[in-house]
Amino acid sequence: xxxxxxxxxxxxxxxxxxxxxxxxxxxxxxxxxxxxxxxxxxxxxxxxxxxxxxxxxxxxxxxxxxxxxxxxxxxxxxxxxxxxxxxxxxxxxxxxxxxxxxxxxxxxxxxxxxxxxxxxxxxxxxxxxxxxxxxxxxxxxxxxxxxxxxxxxxxxxxxxxxxxxxxxxxxxxxxxxxxxxxxxxxxxxxxxxxxxxxxxxxxxxxxxxxxxxxxxxxxxxxxxxxxxxxxxxxxxxxxxxxxxxxxxxxxxxxxxxxxxxxxxxxxxxxxxxxxxxxxxxxxxxxxxxxxxxxxxxxxxxxxxxxxxxxxxxxxxxxxxxxxxxxxxxxxxxx
Numbered sequence: 001x002x003x004x005x006x007x008x009x010x011x012x013x014x015x016x017x018x019x020x021x022x023x024x025x026x027x028x029x030x031x032x033x034x035x036x037x038x039x040x041x042x043x044x045x046x047x048x049x050x051x052x053x054x055x056x057x058x059x060x061x062x063x064x065x066x067x068x069x070x071x072x073x074x075x076x077x078x079x080x081x082x083x084x085x086x087x088x089x090x091x092x093x094x095x096x097x098x099x100x101x102x103x104x105x106x107x108x109x110x111x112x113x114x115x116x117x118x119x120x121x122x123x124x125x126x127x128x129x130x131x132x133x134x135x136x137x138x139x140x141x142x143x144x145x146x147x148x149x150x151x152x153x154x155x156x157x158x159x160x161x162x163x164x165x166x167x168x169x170x171x172x173x174x175x176x177x178x179x180x181x182x183x184x185x186x187x188x189x190x191x192x193x194x195x196x197x198x199x200x201x202x203x204x205x206x207x208x209x210x211x212x213x214x215x216x217x218x219x220x221x222x223x224x225x226x227x228x229x230x231x232x233x234x235x236x237x238x239x240x241x242x243x244x245x246x247x248x249x250x251x252x253x254x255x256x257x258x259x260x261x262x263x264x265x266x267x268x269x270x271x272x273x274x275x276x277x278x279x280x281x282x283x284x285x286x287x288x289x290x291x292x293x294x295x296x297x298x299x300x301x302x303x304x305x306x307x308x309x310x311x312x313x314x315x316x317x318x319x320x321x322x323x324x325x326x327x328x329x330x331x332x333x334x
């Protein structure tokens with residue numbers, strides 16, 4: 001099951017693990033890469049030696065390609081980690097929420113490839129013109145922060161019509177082999193998957209967050225801007241939880257009037273305190289009221305019903321997709 005995406009990176013399978021915030025740790029990224037896909041390490045908030053150690057830890061765990069992720073709207077907060085990634089020869093640089101043009105030559109000069117996640121045809125066209133190597137078309141049903149307003153299949157189709165010669169990955173609502181098969185049938189070069197990997201053994205996810213993912217159904221997600229402390233105005237998709245419900249019951253008041261807006265909900269091992277409505281990932285090192293934090297999840301969450309190793313997830317998704325494609329080929333062979 002090789003595509004142009006696989007050929008470009010020298011990997012075996014058309015699956016990329018999304019940059020799922022603090023859950024995207026070296027153990028997860030390396031496991032996905034070792035299984036034949038492209039793993040991703042979150043670099044938000046990491047600087048100096050902590051960023052270098054994070055990359056080198058991943059390199060110790062895998063010899064396969066992986067990527068590091070950068071949010072372009074966080075000006076002044078990622079440049080150091082980006083330079084370290086390039087110095088450490090990270091194969092793929094993963095960018096989101098901004099213009100990749102200023103970084104293309106710099107990334108290519110270091111010998112790395114540049115991936116950008118987009119939410120519109122216009123963004124994709126601009127990325128292709130700039131020389132970006134891989135484009136991720138993120139549909140409206142994706143979990144976490146959501147760039148666009150269009151359904152995944154519609155967006156992928158329109159971007160494929162507009163962009164020629166650049167591998168396009170579909171993202172948003174893809175959690176099983178049927179989703180991967182559908183995206184490949186459209187002509188995409190692979191799938192960029194986040195929510196499914198939240199329920200992996202290697203992801204740094206709080207136990208309560210994992211429980212909420214496993215019991216959730218598709219209607220349990222909501223598109224909102226509620227959890228915006230730290231990233232104001234950025235739309236996102238989360239599970240409806242107690243924080244969301246209390247805000248709705250209060251009449252959806254503005255930011256300065258939200259119920260419990262000054263509440264401290266959880267604390268990490270370094271003593272950092274997370275407030276209600278904070279734009280953060282409920283990672284495994286947190287203690288406190290996890291259920292009330294932002295629980296990022298896409299509309300495919302209802303398809304996630306068990307915790308597995310990342311390797312098992314990759315194998316299951318690609319195996320099911322291969323079986324579906326083979327059945328279709330047989331059915332239409334006449």
